[in-house]
Amino acid sequence: MMERRKFMQTSGLGLIAGIFMPSILLESCKKSTMNMNAFKPVTVKDGLFNTLLPNPTFTNPSDINSLVAQNTTAEIINGKTTSVLGYHNGILGPMIKANNGDAISIAFSNQLSEETNVHWHGLLIPQIMDGHPDQVVTSGGSYNYQFTINQRAGLYWYHPHPEMKTARQAYMGLASFFIVNDTEESALNLPSGDYEIPLVIQDKRFYGDYSLNYSPDMIDVMNGYFGQYILVNGLFSPYKEIETKWYRIRILNGSTARVYNLALSNGASFYVIGSDGGLLSTPESISSLLLAPGERVDLLIDFTSYSVDTEIFLQSNIFSGASIQGLDQFKILKFKVTKQTTESFTLPSMLSTISTIPISSNLTTRTWKLGGMGMNSSSGGMGGMNSGGSNMQMNHTINNKTYNSSEILATVQAGSTEIWEIDNSMMNEIHPIHIHGVQFQVVSRTGGRGQLIASEKGWKDTVLLMPDEKVKLIMTFPQHKGKFLIHCHNLEHEDSGMMVNFEIV
Amino acid sequence: MKKILNVLVILVISNMTFSQTKWKIGVNYSFGFSTLYGNSVNNNSSNGTNLTLDYSLKTSLGTGFKIERKISDKLNLVGSISYIQKGASFDASNSSTKPSFKLNYIDFNLGIKRYFSSNENWFAGLNIVESTLLSSYRMDIYGGSNLSKDIKKMDYGFNLNLGRDFKTKRDDFIQINLFFTQGFNQLFQGAISKNGIQGKNMIGGIQLGYLIGK
Numbered sequence: 001m002m003e004r005r006k007f008m009q010t011s012g013l014g015l016i017a018g019i020f021m022p023s024i025l026l027e028s029c030k031k032s033t034m035n036m037n038a039f040k041p042v043t044v045k046d047g048l049f050n051t052l053l054p055n056p057t058f059t060n061p062s063d064i065n066s067l068v069a070q071n072t073t074a075e076i077i078n079g080k081t082t083s084v085l086g087y088h089n090g091i092l093g094p095m096i097k098a099n100n101g102d103a104i105s106i107a108f109s110n111q112l113s114e115e116t117n118v119h120w121h122g123l124l125i126p127q128i129m130d131g132h133p134d135q136v137v138t139s140g141g142s143y144n145y146q147f148t149i150n151q152r153a154g155l156y157w158y159h160p161h162p163e164m165k166t167a168r169q170a171y172m173g174l175a176s177f178f179i180v181n182d183t184e185e186s187a188l189n190l191p192s193g194d195y196e197i198p199l200v201i202q203d204k205r206f207y208g209d210y211s212l213n214y215s216p217d218m219i220d221v222m223n224g225y226f227g228q229y230i231l232v233n234g235l236f237s238p239y240k241e242i243e244t245k246w247y248r249i250r251i252l253n254g255s256t257a258r259v260y261n262l263a264l265s266n267g268a269s270f271y272v273i274g275s276d277g278g279l280l281s282t283p284e285s286i287s288s289l290l291l292a293p294g295e296r297v298d299l300l301i302d303f304t305s306y307s308v309d310t311e312i313f314l315q316s317n318i319f320s321g322a323s324i325q326g327l328d329q330f331k332i333l334k335f336k337v338t339k340q341t342t343e344s345f346t347l348p349s350m351l352s353t354i355s356t357i358p359i360s361s362n363l364t365t366r367t368w369k370l371g372g373m374g375m376n377s378s379s380g381g382m383g384g385m386n387s388g389g390s391n392m393q394m395n396h397t398i399n400n401k402t403y404n405s406s407e408i409l410a411t412v413q414a415g416s417t418e419i420w421e422i423d424n425s426m427m428n429e430i431h432p433i434h435i436h437g438v439q440f441q442v443v444s445r446t447g448g449r450g451q452l453i454a455s456e457k458g459w460k461d462t463v464l465l466m467p468d469e470k471v472k473l474i475m476t477f478p479q480h481k482g483k484f485l486i487h488c489h490n491l492e493h494e495d496s497g498m499m500v501n502f503e504i505v
Numbered sequence: 506m507k508k509i510l511n512v513l514v515i516l517v518i519s520n521m522t523f524s525q526t527k528w529k530i531g532v533n534y535s536f537g538f539s540t541l542y543g544n545s546v547n548n549n550s551s552n553g554t555n556l557t558l559d560y561s562l563k564t565s566l567g568t569g570f571k572i573e574r575k576i577s578d579k580l581n582l583v584g585s586i587s588y589i590q591k592g593a594s595f596d597a598s599n600s601s602t603k604p605s606f607k608l609n610y611i612d613f614n615l616g617i618k619r620y621f622s623s624n625e626n627w628f629a630g631l632n633i634v635e636s637t638l639l640s641s642y643r644m645d646i647y648g649g650s651n652l653s654k655d656i657k658k659m660d661y662g663f664n665l666n667l668g669r670d671f672k673t674k675r676d677d678f679i680q681i682n683l684f685f686t687q688g689f690n691q692l693f694q695g696a697i698s699k700n701g702i703q704g705k706n707m708i709g710g711i712q713l714g715y716l717i718g719k
Contacts, residue, residue, distance in 0.1 A: 047553035073696050078552040081696035083650065113651075207604055207643075208558030208596045210700045215602035215645045229554065237552045 040324055041226035041258070042205065047237020049313075049334035051078045055194050056233075058097035058179070061104050067093065067118070067145075069160070069174060070111040077229075077236050080210045084173035085112065091234035093158070093176035095198060098149055100182040106145045110137040116169055117143070119161035120178060121294065122276055122439070122461045124151050127482025127504075130436055133163035134405055134483070151439070152352075152459070153185035154278035155198070155250045155296040163403065167225070167256050167491030171214045173234070175200065175254050185279060188348050191248040191300070197240065199314075200254040201291075201332060203227030204236075216492055221394045223324055223429070224257020224293075224490045232333045239311075239334035242303055243341040249299040249314075250274075253291045256491040259325050259430060259464065260332070263288040264301070265313035271347065274298025277439040277459025279352040284454040288317055292432035292464035294489030297455050300347065303337060310337040321448055321466050323428050354458055357417060357441055357474045365419040366410055368486060370433070370465065371426045372396030372498060395497045396488065402497030408483065410502040417476040419443070420486075424465035431493065434462040437484035437504065440475035462489055477504050527575040529678060529718035533585065535567035537684070537710015541593040541606065541692070543703035558702060560593040563605050565708055571680075571716065573618065581618040583630060586611065588639070591706050602645040608656060608692070608706070610636040614664055629667050634686055636660040636706065655695040660706055662688035668712070680714035 067087050074084045074091035087093025098104065110116050115138050119131030125147040128135060137143045156178040160169040177198050190196070204227040205213040216225040229236050249270075253260060264270065264287075271283040276296050283300065291297055306312070314333040319326035372395050395402050399409060412418060420440070422433050425447060439459040442452055448469035456463065463471055487499030541560045569587025576582055592608040616632030641656040642649035668682020688706030691698070 045554070049552075051552050077554050080554075081699045083655075083696055206554070206556055208556045209643075209697050209702045210556065211643055211650070211697075213602070213604070213645075215604075217602070236554065 040327060041223065042228045044203070044230055044328060044330035045228045046331055047229075049237050049239045049331065051235050051238045053233060053235060053238040053240045053333065056095055056196075056198055059094040061096050061098045061102060061106065064094060064096065064106055066107045066109055068109045068111055069116050069169075074173065074234055076204070076231060076234055077206070077210060082206070082210050082212060084212060085169060086173050087176060091173035092200065093174070095177045095179065096158075097177075097179045097181065100149050100151065100153065100180055103148045104146065107142060108137060108145055109142045110139055112169075113139050114165065115139060115162050116160045116165070116174070117162055118145060118158050119436070120145070120147075120156065120158050121434070122154060122156035122296075123147070123149070123178065123180075124437065124439065124478050124480065126480045127437065127484060130484065131161040132436075132483060132485065133161055133403075136162045149180055151180065152278040153180050153182040154274065154276065154459070155179055155252065155298060157200075157252055157254070157296070159254075163405065164495045167216075167495045168214050170254070170491060171202075171204070171225070171256050172212055177250075177252065179250070180278075184352060188351065189345070190273075191246050191345060195245055196248045196250065198250045198252070199232050199333065200234075200252045201260060202231045202234075202254045203258045204229050204231055218394055221492045221496050224492050226258050227255070230330065230332050239336050241338040242335050243339040244304050244306055244308075244337060245341050245343045246345045246347075247301050247303060248273075249301055250296065251291060251299065252296045253293050255293050257293060257493075259290060259292045259319075259322060259432075260316040261288050261290050261319040261326060262297070262332075263315055263317045265315050265331070268312070270302070271300040272297060272454045273300050273351055275455040275458040276461045280454075280458040281352055281354045282350060283347055284457070286454050289455060290319065290453060290464060291455075292430070292462065292489070293491065294432050294434050294462040295455070295464065302347075303335070304343045306337045308337050308340055311335070322430055323467055325430055354441075357476060359419070359443065359474060363417055363419050363474075364412075365421060367421045367423060368398050368433075369400070369423045369426060370396075370398060370431050370488070370498070371400060372429075372493070372496070396493040398486065398488075398498055398500045401500055403487075403499040405501070407501060408503045409500045412477050412502060412504055414477055414479045414481055414504050417474065420473045420475065421470060422463070422465060422473065423470045425468050425470060428467045429493075430464065430466055430490065431498070432462050432464045432489040433486065434489040435473075435475070435484070435486045437480060438475045438477055440473040443472040443474050445469055445471045481505055529573040529581075529716040531571055531678070531680075531714055531716030533567075533569055533571045533587065533680070533712050533714035535565070535587070535589065535684070535710050535712040537565045537567075537708055538562040539565040539591040539593060539706070539708035541704030542687070542707045543691070543705055558595055560595050560704065563592055563594045563607075565590045565710060567612075567712075569612070571714055573716065573718075578623050579620040579625075581620075583614065583616050583618045583632065585614045585632075587614070589708070591636075591708055592641075593704065604643065604645045606652070606704070607642045607644045607649065609639040609641070610660070611639060612636050612686070616664065625670055627669050628682075630665070630682070632664040632666075634662045634664050634688075636662070636688065652697075655697045656692050657690055657694050660688045660690045660692065662686055662690075662706065666712070678714075678716040678718075680712075680716060682712050682714075683710070684712050685709040
């Protein structure tokens with residue numbers, strides 16, 4: 001049955017491609033290379049997991065004199081140098097750790113040859129600081145990001161958000177953590193210091209000279225751009241030395257398109273304690289968890305019962321119902337037990353209080369339909385493809401609209417509560433939908449998986465929709481007024497138009 | 506480089522202004538294929554990656570000025586300055602994106618040309634070549650990244666050519682030759698060089714020239 005399902009999925013994609021992309025089919029047939037495997041993501045390559053993942057170094061925002069988007073180099077693959085983009089020397093950027101209430105002032109400088117900006121993903125901050133594509137910093141320019149943190153503890157992050165350039169810039173290395181602490185979380189005495197490990201998982205392709213290869217073709221724009229090499233905190237195939245203790249593993253999916261079904265290689269269960277917007281109300285024991293691009297998850301893993309020299313992998317398991325994704329299992333990070341230690345931590349039964357936003361019949365409900373696959377002939381940009389001399393471009397849409405900076409599709413009142421229904425029943429694609437400027441709760445999921453997963457029982461800013469799924473979200477808009485975005489965090493989809501404005505007034 | 510250009514321009518102007526005896530000057534255009542000679546490596550790194558860098562041909566265009574001076578019945582001194590595209594395509598596994606090293610040079614050639622007979626048609630030439638890098642990019646069909654930090658600015662090599670001069674009714678010359686140029690330098694430095702990648706310029710093609718003089 002599984003094989004038949006896969007066949008139907010890929011056949012469906014092939015049919016769509018045949019309708020909408022005659023030029024690519026013609027071109028491919030000429031080369032006699034077109035087959036259904038063309039739609040399957042590149043196969044992930046296993047490494048030797050012999051590169052030590054260093055302990056994280058957190059940076060207090062007051063210690064950041066400047067954040068500089070720049071061309072730099074990094075040692076992603078052991079002993080090899082790769083040109084990347086970074087917010088400091090090396091791939092990614094400083095792991096910022098702040099407290100609720102902190103006043104943030106970060107002087108940002110753009111030393112790239114193109115415009116960029118910084119979006120503080122998940123933070124509830126004024127619109128002019130949010131990194132909207134309207135507010136880009138030109139090459140050589142600078143901008144002072146100033147805001148006060150006024151929200152609960154959580155694993156947030158930052159990355160570029162210029163129109164049609166987000167995917168490439170994030171892929172080339174511009175991203176990092178912005179962790180917020182608060183007194184509620186501190187009181188729990190969760191594992192910290194060397195026992196709190198933030199992990200950003202990304203997938204990359206390399207050219208033979210070890211340069212990063214970001215070159216999405218039309219099929220990549222349709223499905224997302226998948227890499228063969230899985231990176232953790234900018235390192236390929238690393239291992240982490242651990243003790244026989246509890247660890248707090250805080251994971252960001254920083255890939256442009258790949259969804260991970262996180263699990264431990266020995267099948268052991270672990271606890272999910274937090275999501276995009278901070279702690280859940282109670283820990284929930286699970287053995288695997290889907291994490292889509294842009295989403296974060298906070299895990300507690302109990303390594304106390306393992307003996308020294310035990311090796312366990314964090315891996316991505318096969319999963320279904322996700323179109324062409326989830327077809328392979330692959331390893332991500334090796335945990336190697338190197339030290340026997342006494343542990344005093346006990347898992348708290350309660351973590352936080354999540355006040356459920358009440359649903360009433362008089363709430364405004366809006367529907368956002370996800371679609372796309374249309375093509376136009378505009379030049380350049382994501383999805384551009386030379387075919388027969390014309391530059392075709394693939395589009396993804398929300399409510400049949402591609403991104404238009406000046407177009408606002410919804411106006412909402414600050415302080416009001418609304419229900420937003422997101423409908424992914426039109427296409428056989430995966431869409432992790434991110435809403436700027438607000439944290440929401442997932443009320444329900446219908447179609448597809450038909451239920452919420454453990455990490456969706458708290459505050460969220462990004463929610464995954466598999467094909468045929470609809471989710472119902474409820475949110476109360478903060479007082480920060482202005483133009484914000486709802487978009488797909490499959491960054492190839494975002495850059496091909498799957499992004500629209502809404503305005504808080 | 507500017508000095509060399511100035512000298513050549515002066516030579517050309519003076520030659521056009523004054524006696525053209527024993528001198529030929531003109532322009533040349535070339536079309537050919539370039540690649541890099543070096544390690545088509547199978548880069549097994551210590552943590553399990555297995556990347557392969559395979560160089561293949563990319564097209565090359567060139568244009569410039571040429572000057573020749575007769576020094577004996579069959580022997581000419583030859584100098585030229587040309588803009589020429591070099592580099593290589595690479596990574597057949599990523600061929601759909603057509604990755605390439607695109608290197609643009611100014612080549613200064615100085616050498617001798619020997620006719621096979623005194624009627625001055627078929628000839629062979631040997632030049633030493635000094636190449637100054639103008640620009641360097643890693644390109645694919647979606648754009649390029651600047652490699653100015655990763656490619657050495659200068660290269661040296663030799664040029665072999667075999668061709669024929671055709672005298673026109675106006676006593677000018679149309680010159681056609683096949684050429685091959687090999688660089689001596691390992692081009693890469695910086696990040697690419699650290700990764701064990703090597704490459705020397707190699708280019709071949711056909712050159713068409715039009716020269717005036719006697």
